[in-house]
Amino acid sequence: AAKRNGGNGIAVFEPHMGSDAGDQLELQNDLRHAIQRGQMTLHYQPKVDGQRGCIIGVEALLRWVHPERGMISPDTFIALAERFGIINALGNWVIEEACRQLAQWRTLGLHMRVAINLSVHQLREAGLAGRIAQALERHGVTADQLLCEITESIAMEDTQTTQRAFEELRHIGVYLSIDDFGTGYSSLNYLRQLPAQQLKIDRCFIRDLETEEDARAVVHAVVRLAHALGLRVVAEGVETAGQRDILLRMRCDELQGYFYARPMPAETLLAWARGDKPAGTPDFAASMINE
Numbered sequence: 001a002a003k004r005n006g007g008n009g010i011a012v013f014e015p016h017m018g019s020d021a022g023d024q025l026e027l028q029n030d031l032r033h034a035i036q037r038g039q040m041t042l043h044y045q046p047k048v049d050g051q052r053g054c055i056i057g058v059e060a061l062l063r064w065v066h067p068e069r070g071m072i073s074p075d076t077f078i079a080l081a082e083r084f085g086i087i088n089a090l091g092n093w094v095i096e097e098a099c100r101q102l103a104q105w106r107t108l109g110l111h112m113r114v115a116i117n118l119s120v121h122q123l124r125e126a127g128l129a130g131r132i133a134q135a136l137e138r139h140g141v142t143a144d145q146l147l148c149e150i151t152e153s154i155a156m157e158d159t160q161t162t163q164r165a166f167e168e169l170r171h172i173g174v175y176l177s178i179d180d181f182g183t184g185y186s187s188l189n190y191l192r193q194l195p196a197q198q199l200k201i202d203r204c205f206i207r208d209l210e211t212e213e214d215a216r217a218v219v220h221a222v223v224r225l226a227h228a229l230g231l232r233v234v235a236e237g238v239e240t241a242g243q244r245d246i247l248l249r250m251r252c253d254e255l256q257g258y259f260y261a262r263p264m265p266a267e268t269l270l271a272w273a274r275g276d277k278p279a280g281t282p283d284f285a286a287s288m289i290n291e
């Protein structure tokens with residue numbers, strides 16, 4: 001069933017979508033054509049520097065605006081795309097679009113850093129690093145403006161693939177992040193060898209920070225583990241000032257969540273950078289904006 005999406009008035013379909021065979025087929029077909037029909041967009045959610053309190057980058061999150069079904073969450077269609085074998089086409093579009101957007105923002109005076117999410121299917125595809133390098137080059141974007149997030153559980157499913165892909169990506173100069181950390185089952189020995197620069201603590205721990213001693217203990221331990229390994233640590237799903245305060249006390253490097261900002265269209269982010277943003281939301285790092 002459709003539910004309303006907080007505020008923007010677009011119907012959102014979630015769990016039961018694609019559950020019967022006919023519906024599945026229709027969706028698969030729609031998904032295959034979604035890119036060429038211009039239905040895919042990226043929204044961008046700010047990442048805030050813990051020490052300085054300013055925006056230092058964004059995460060690109062894919063949105064499918066279906067003509068009849070409305071806005072569909074990636075939690076629903078990414079899994080479908082993986083099942084239907086079209087995740088690589090979708091992932092390639094994300095790479096291209098993120099680079100195009102970085103270049104466009106730059107011409108408008110905004111020097112951004114963007115994180116994109118990668119599926120393990122993309123890591124398995126030979127030539128991913130080359131493809132990313134080409135996209136960067138084509139748009140005149142430097143590799144250090146791009147960060148790739150890979151979910152811990154899938155990264156650990158196939159450690160050889162991940163290791164190889166990470167090394168190739170690192171070689172071209174993009175930054176690497178382990179997403180949703182704490183929900184998988186990383187071997188610490190393996191983690192130590194991965195050429196990643198960042199660890200993102202899964203939202204479920206952040207959610208329980210104020211109420212559960214256990215969650216606090218895990219988050220604190222992960223922050224220290226990350227720092228001991230020379231990684232920056234990011235908390236996702238920060239929704240309250242209380243959670244922020246705890247995370248800052250623990251020396252969490254970056255914070256991301258509805259408390260600061262929801263994912264937003266590229267134009268909105270640009271307007272924010274130009275000062276047209278809600279009172280009380282963080283400013284952009286000075287280095288990102290051309291005077």
Ligand code: C2E
Pocket residue numbers: 045060061062073074075078091094116117118119149151179180236237238239256257258259263
């Ligand atoms: P993720 O990479 O862990 O992204 C974080 C998710 O948490 C996003 O959901 C974001 O909108 C949501 N979020 C951010 N702050 C808060 C908060 O304070 N509270 C709550 N409750 N949620 C928050 P979204 O956009 O629905 O994306 C879900 C997942 O879909 C992502 O999880 C990622 O795994 C996947 N995904 C999104 N875009 C892409 C993409 O371009 N490619 C691939 N392969 N996967 C993607």
Ligand code: MG
Pocket residue numbers: 059117149179
């Ligand atoms: Mg992510």
Ligand code: MG
Pocket residue numbers: 179180200202203236
């Ligand atoms: Mg995450």
Ligand code: MG
Pocket residue numbers: 179180
């Ligand atoms: Mg996630």
